[in-house]
């Protein structure tokens with residue numbers, strides 16, 4: 391099985407974003423595709439990013455904390 395056919399993985403980064411690795415299609419709430427040309431993307435889960443759905447690093451100075 392090639393890497394292109396491996397399932398995508400989602401890994402929560404402690405006190406930070408969700409790291410999505412693998413081929414996925416991102417869509418906005420209205421179904422509009424969100425272009426991404428990377429094999430790994432970081433999705434914001436603190437709600438403070440100015441680049442949603444992507445993490446822009448704001449979680450760090452904001453002091454966002456998770457339990458995992």
Ligand code: FES
Nearest residue numbers: 434435436445449
């Ligand atoms: S998780 Fe990084 S800006 Fe929200």
